[in-house]
Amino acid sequence: MTQFPSSHGELMLGGVRLSILAARAGQTPFYAYSRSALRQRIIELRQTLPTKIKLHYAMKANPMPALVGLMAHLVDGMDVASAGEMKVALDAGMAPHDISFAGPGKRDTELRQAVAAGVLVNIESFREVDVLAQASQALGLPARAAVRVNPDFELKSSGMKMGGGGKPFGVDVEQVPTLLANMGRAGLQFEGFHIYPGSQSLSAPAIGEALEHAYALAVRLAAHAPGTVRLLNLGGGLGVPYFPGDKPLDLTRVADTLERLVQRAHADLPQASLALELGRYLVAEAGIYVARVIDRKQSRGQVYLVVDGGLHHNLAATGNFGQVLRKNYPVAIGTRMDATPSQVTSVVGPSCTPLDVLADRMLLPEAQVGDLVVVFQSGAYGASASPHLFLAHPACLELLV
Template sequence: MNSTAPKHINLHTFAVADGQLVLGNMPLSRLAQRVGHTPFYAYDRQALTQRMQQLRQAMPADLKIHYAMKANPMPAVVQHMATLVDGFDLASAEEMKVALDTPMPAEHISFAGPGKRPLELSQAIAASVTLNIESAHELETIVKQCECLGLNAKVAVRINPAFELKASGMKMGGGAKQFGIDEEQVPDILKRINVLGLDFQGFHIYSGSQNLKADSIMEAQQKSLQLAVQLAEYCPSPIRKLNIGGGFGIPYFPGDTPLAIEQVGEALASAMALTRQSLPEADVIIELGRYLVGEAGIYVTRIIDKKISRGQTFLIVDGGLHHHLAASGNFGQVIRKNYPIAIGNKMHGEALETVNIVGPLCTPLDILADKMTLPKAEIGDLVAVYQSGAYGYTASPTKFLSQPDAREVLV
């Protein structure tokens, strides 16, 4: 383990044997041989399963847990998640294709996003996927597509609540937002849905993401449930699906403390019991992406050069920001911080050195580690970037400077 492992961050998701990181019961160097080349992402199916088991134990028994595929839409990962979760939430027609290739029934799949194209809406209607309506215009477009297809649409209203998820890494509710319909406009939308005769399912209330504060999540969940109860009188039919979003974060940096999910689960159980009195037919759903898969993956890249520049050591690797934008610090960070990193084939190296790990791109932005103390590494060694199971490869500018692609494996 590297000597600067951030406090509080659990880097024991993966085993270590004979000085090597182990995924899927395979030492990292052998896994690299199996994959055939670096860089690559590796996701551990056992870690995914264990995370879901822990979450189930902490959450209310009657809570439905959906996987937000945008976090990691790799088909093999989605296939595995289909055996663990109660539903999928999508953000594109391509994700819908992947989801429909799994055993997950379409009735447990929903589609959100502020700019769904008419063709995407048509595909979702034909597949019986629930559409989360994001605007009045989108509602009317859905109706036109229904007329063309001769089918009805399953719809839910995505609400932009007046409140926000406090201490959230990315706020997606409260104030003026491109996401969803402002809560004060929802009654009119519901009346329109009733007139149009669409198959109303319920609400989708998503207020933020990457939150490590249990109190903030508990408050947002309680307000979301209360908001649904307040709006129920305007609904054209009883609420059957009540998606109160997610927001569960994972620790990335020094000082980050893992989310107290037991505390969240206890509070949610009490809130759901009260809500059930008013909304007896509603399945309460939480939608999680990063929390389910983020810690189950690593990004692996090989050292191809080592140089000294004015007293600083640089390890130049064959991957970088074009594969892992978030780890480079260019995906929402205001002040760049190092992701947890290890020399994956020298986990117990005693000789240490302070290094900068940089990618092969012709830009000073292509940096994976800034002045990090790690076991002494040489050309050919493998650098492993932790917390890489979510918003990694598909959230990165993979065509930037026409570099070779990375691979992804589920082990």
């Protein structure tokens, strides 16, 4: 993982040696996120994508308040998936006008909170139209609304399908004209569309095709809109490499597609901002998960390093967050970076389940009790996406360095 150098045999993050970070945390396990890596990813996107493309951070990828506070100064908008996330975004200083709220199960109270806060609600059902109208009338405030569309296509080669076919997300495209008419009658402040066909794709052609389809769909639906399209959220889909053989996404090819869409939007949607909603792509590679070796054992010739962290803190790295076939995340012995990998080793957590495996038969340097194991690509869907209460093990910490 070249974004993190090493010095005197130890991994460095934010200019600090791993053992010093552990001492600063006061415990293991912990997550550490690099401010410089987060900033650099935004810089790369700004330099490569068309200047008129807005960057939105999908907070569900990592809602750590300090990290959200940093991102609030780097991105153009923030997308939240609950009233709890909305509070974090507002507390971080993100302007209400630049926050959007998506999710298929918004409670009436959450919709009322969104109207009161002045954030944009991505409508995902006919019920939400009625609840927003009632909240708007009761509060005497406009209900800002866009339509999350369940498209009639999906993002090919994606890790997670968010659109196409039957889905709990959004409103089926064939029902959207009727929904738009209802929004007009209800007096909602229509602002645009949200179309998110899938995520975690490393195929630039597949992403480009999905972007083209999403744009064409939005133009078609705009003819039925009760107001001017001011925002077109084209979703994300940009993936990061996790496993052996994964190749980084060719961002320049995605940028070429977006440039064509920006040019077409001058005529088709002249008052609309085009936005990408990115979560994993912004934060995954900026984070590491660190656990300490508390035991070393052999079982029938297999070496096991037992660490004090595992699936209860980093479910995704153990393969239990959607992987069909388990693969190893990049893992290193962070206190032996200069040592030659010489031993096939499995790194396992402390939980009483065979699912608690951070590294399965990987070639690693020989490690001992007290060494620090690092799991890379851990900046997204880590702490907040893991079952912290499982078996009542101690909680982990999160550091922004």
